[in-house]
Amino acid sequence: MRLALALASFVILLIHGLVFYNQFFHKWENYQTAYFDQARALSKTDAEKAALAARSPRIEQSLVTKFGDMRVDRCVTCHVAMDDPRFDKHAQPLRTHPYSASLGDTLANGKWERRHKFSDFGCTVCHDGQGRGLKEHYSHGEDHYWPDPLAGYIVQANWRKEFQPKLKGKDYMQANCAQCHTEEGFPGTPMVDRGRKLFFASNCYGCHRIDGLSEGTLGPDLSEVGKKFKTDYLWESVVDPRANLATSFMPKFNLSDDDVRAVVIFLKSRRGINFAETSLERYRAALNARKPSAEAGKEPVLAGAALAARGEKLIADRACTACHKLGQRDGGVAPDLSFEGLMKPQQWIEEHFRNPRATIADSIMPTFRFSDADFAAMSAYLAGLKTAPALPTPAETYKTLCQRCHGEKGDGHGTIAIYLDPYPRDLTKAGFINSKTMDRLSNSVKHGVAGTSMPAWGAVLKDDQVRGVLEYVFATYTKEPRKELKPLKAPDSNPVASNADSIRRGEETFVRRCSGCHGRKADGKGPNSLDILPRPRNLRNSAFVNSVSDRRLFESILYGVQGSAMPSWIDYGLSQNDVGDLVNFIRSINAQSSSRSSNARGN
Secondary structure, rough: OOOHHHHHHEEEEEHHHHHHHHHHHHHHHHHHHHHHHHHHOOOOOOHHHHHHOOOOOOOOEEEEEEOOOEEEEEEHHOOOOOOOHHOOOOOOOOOOOOOOOHHOOEEEOOOOEOOOHHHHOOHHHHHHOOOOOOHHHHHHOOOOOOOOOOOOOOOOOOOOOOOOOHHHHHHHHOOOOOOOOOOOOOOHHHHHHHHHHHHHOOOHHOOEEEEOEEEEOOOOOOOOHHHEEHHHHHHHHHHOHHOOOOOOOOOOOOHHHHHHHHHHHHEEEEOHHHHHHHHHHHHHHHHHHHOOOOOOOOOOOHHHHHHHHHHHHHHHHHHHOOOOOOOHHHHHHEOOOOOHHOOOHHHHHHHHHHHHHOOOOOOOOOOOOOOOOHHHHHHHHHHHOOOOOOOOOHHHHHHHHHHHHHHHOOOOOOOOOOHHHOOOOOOOHHHHHHOOHHHHHHHHHOOOOOOOOOOOOOOOOOHHHHHHHHHHHHHHHHHOOOOOOOOOOOOOOOOOOOOHHHHHHHHHHHHHEEEEEEEEOOOOOOOOOOOOOOOOOOOHHHHOOOOOOOOHHHHHHHHHHOOOOOHHHHHHHHHHHHHHHHHHHHOOOOOOOHHHHHHHHOO
């Protein structure tokens, strides 16, 4: 018993002793004492030795007011030898801060002169970390609540384990150098420069806005992304866009780790206003950017082969293949443009360039602010791509033309399917495929489906090739014999006159019966839509709605769409008059097109 009490007392005394020591004796005191002792040993004069002997450990603090926001830096408390060139070979924290010619340090008569003096700039403006901290855990920013851990040196414990080794390295400090050194090609920020080029080469500029660099509107504004997010979040967002937002349509670009690092460093450098310019200078620059240059509007008028050649160069320069396939280059995100001239007329291509959602309502293609001459040249080039691919067999036809969207297994999960809305049809769903006539399926292949990414293959495929690829789909993916279809009882045209009362009744029925899936705005984004594939139809897609006949709308509403979540509403008590009101409401929210004659196609 006495032995146990003695051991317990010893442990308690030991703990109290450790607590007492940690409270009244700090690591930084030991660091400073070690520095004084070693510096005295290296001193060459008695005066130097006496000066060091007179010093005792103390908190070293700089109040930085000459550069950027006012900051308190106590980093020199531990890194006491940072400006003593005799300690360039010592271990941290007693090591001289390195000199850098690329950042402006100069060597004269064997002595280095710093461009960025610690008294003017401090430490945290370059290194990040918590300048007031006196313990490594806090000063280096290891606490996961601290927004700016030491750049390239500290990875916080809650960061994803597989990313942590990739987020270390002195390259990350370049993001802070770029707060002042904004010019392209600055020798001290090669990774920022590389990341900037990748931002444009990967067509990120088309979706994202960065003040002074790009004006994309589809994705988040990245002008201050480096201030808002830590490097682990940026890395994760680049390599796994849906890790933080399940509904993100940002492509997964499959960049190498070196390229991802460059993009992350570039994004981390985006912190809004930088220290090298004043608000007035930014305002003047913005005004000048809006003024048309003296050369504006003086582009030479091109036509024919010269116009197409310019368009080819622009397509390459504007990084269209970061998303699209064109020849041997494939971004793996958007449709194949290799023979676009066989599928779309030049006018459609140009309209799509100018406003993608005017031709495909749910397209994720950015709206670019190019000049009229650029749009015309790019459209002319694509419209001239009219060499059909060699398609010797139905299997090769499917692989070349269909697999990109409909998938290797025919299940609709093709390489680019996730970026398309509406989603490609699942060709394994016999309920859907076998409920459509051969004419309906053939027309969809030959003429495409308006308002969607399903193109018209009629100029690429002959009639026997269309039938061949359909037979291949039936045998390979649908795998269920086709049966004779029973005629459905539906009117060829809407028997209910379209007027205000009918449209009002149709809207009431829509809200009560349809909005759960199709959404209150009829845009296909109702509360149930995320659990449904294929997604509910966007009924504000005018190109699609105005391309289908009244009969098709009646059939889809009364009898449902097999192979999808669209039920047979005749089983839930809807009459033909109710459906007539619904059709009038749907037609009313879509701009009428002069091409309504295309209804006869019944795609």
